[in-house]
Amino acid sequence: KMSLLLELWLSGLLLLFWVTPPVISSWWYMGAAGGSSALRRVMCDNVPGLVSRQRQLCQRHPEAMRAIGLGVAEWTAECQHQFRRHRWNCDALVHSQRSLFGGRGLRSRESAFVYAISSAGVVFAITRACSQGELKSCSCDPTKKGSSKDDNGHFDWGGCSDNIHYGIKFARAFVDAKEKKGKDARALINLHNNRAGRKAVKRFLKQECKCHGVSGSCTLRTCWLAMADFRKTGDYLWKKYSGAIQVIMNQDSTGFTVANKRFKKPTKSDLVYFENSPDYCVRDRDVGSLGTAGRVCNQSSRGMDSCEVMCCGRGHDTSRISRMNKCECKFHWCCAVHCQDCLEVLDVHTCKAPAESAGT
Ligand SMILES: *[C@@H]1O[C@H](CO)[C@@H](O)[C@H](O)[C@H]1NC(C)=O
Numbered sequence: 420k421m422s423l424l425l426e427l428w429l430s431g432l433l434l435l436f437w438v439t440p441p442v443i444s445s446w447w448y449m450g451a452a453g454g455s456s457a458l459r460r461v462m463c464d465n466v467p468g469l470v471s472r473q474r475q476l477c478q479r480h481p482e483a484m485r486a487i488g489l490g491v492a493e494w495t496a497e498c499q500h501q502f503r504r505h506r507w508n509c510d511a512l513v514h515s516q517r518s519l520f521g522g523r524g525l526r527s528r529e530s531a532f533v534y535a536i537s538s539a540g541v542v543f544a545i546t547r548a549c550s551q552g553e554l555k556s557c558s559c560d561p562t563k564k565g566s567s568k569d570d571n572g573h574f575d576w577g578g579c580s581d582n583i584h585y586g587i588k589f590a591r592a593f594v595d596a597k598e599k600k601g602k603d604a605r606a607l608i609n610l611h612n613n614r615a616g617r618k619a620v621k622r623f624l625k626q627e628c629k630c631h632g633v634s635g636s637c638t639l640r641t642c643w644l645a646m647a648d649f650r651k652t653g654d655y656l657w658k659k660y661s662g663a664i665q666v667i668m669n670q671d672s673t674g675f676t677v678a679n680k681r682f683k684k685p686t687k688s689d690l691v692y693f694e695n696s697p698d699y700c701v702r703d704r705d706v707g708s709l710g711t712a713g714r715v716c717n718q719s720s721r722g723m724d725s726c727e728v729m730c731c732g733r734g735h736d737t738s739r740i741s742r743m744n745k746c747e748c749k750f751h752w753c754c755a756v757h758c759q760d761c762l763e764v765l766d767v768h769t770c771k772a773p774a775e776s777a778g779t
Pocket of ligand 1: 718
């Protein structure tokens with residue numbers, strides 16, 4: 420029984436290392452292991468890629484690890500959404516067997532985004548798990564009790580306010596543990612981008628209220644703080660990615676400063692990076708690039724997803740596909756919608772592979 424659990428646990432934790440997330444079910448819950456500390460140690464010790472501080476957190480908070488595992492799928496999907504029109508589209512995260520972070524040369528703008536969004540994702544996942552009562556070590560924000568006042572008058576704090584402070588604290592402890600403190604250039608910018616990611620989630624904490632009183636007059640309100648959809652954080656970090664600031668180390672290696680003095684200094688919420696990105700045209704594991712061979716491009720676009728840009732001038736193949744669509748939908752009183760099935764024929768364009776690797 421023990422070895423089965425161990426196997427499940429290990430395969431579950433591989434999620435943390437960017438394997439395509441399988442359907443996740445509730446077995447991945449270490450509470451089911453009976454909470455034996457010896458068993459936890461065996462499990463946490465066998466997760467590849469964890470540093471010792473992370474192992475300790477794994478043993479102490481097994482159910483938080485589960486929340487993080489679920490979060491991985493979400494922020495990977497968010498990353499793919501944000502980069503869907505770009506050569507680098509985050510698929511390297513999903514395909515890579517090991518942590519993308521582990522690779523050499525990942526000091527680009529894209530890796531800044533990945534650090535920020537995964538750190539934000541841990542905040543989001545842990546905070547949500549707190550509110551849902553899944554973690555022993557936290558609950559709804561205990562400071563949001565009693566009454567308060569805003570522009571619309573008095574209200575009571577009620578229900579469960581998302582405990583973002585706990586989420587941020589946990590994410591800082593867990594994610595930042597990976598970085599060597601000290602005069603390590605890469606650690607410095609990773610820590611900076613991790614923090615920017617944590618702060619991003621906090622921006623989209625919003626007050627939600629429920630009105631009571633005579634027919635929705637809202638003279639009585641109960642309010643709580645809730646995190647917005649993770650998409651908001653993704654959109655925001657995408658803007659930060661677009662405006663990311665290139666930096667260089669200080670003389671004494673204790674910090675960094677903007678590389679081009681004509682640009683503004685980075686604030687705590689800006690993303691920073693050291694090196695210019697490769698073009699991501701060809702496959703190169705070392706820089707987290709899968710290349711664009713086989714990617715779908717848009718022939719009518721003039722942007723990053725145009726066939727010209729996406730395919731890096733290598734040209735594209737066109738295949739005609741047909742599919743059934745719902746069409747001519749009519750509303751019938753009452754209450755049904757009836758549609759016809761229409762055959763739609765469309766051309767799909769995909770980028771050609773580079774000449775040297777053609778046929779592979
Ligand atoms: C292709 O690009 C055009 C122009 O930007 C856009 O209107 C269209 O929706 C795009 N098609 C797809 C399938 O994304």
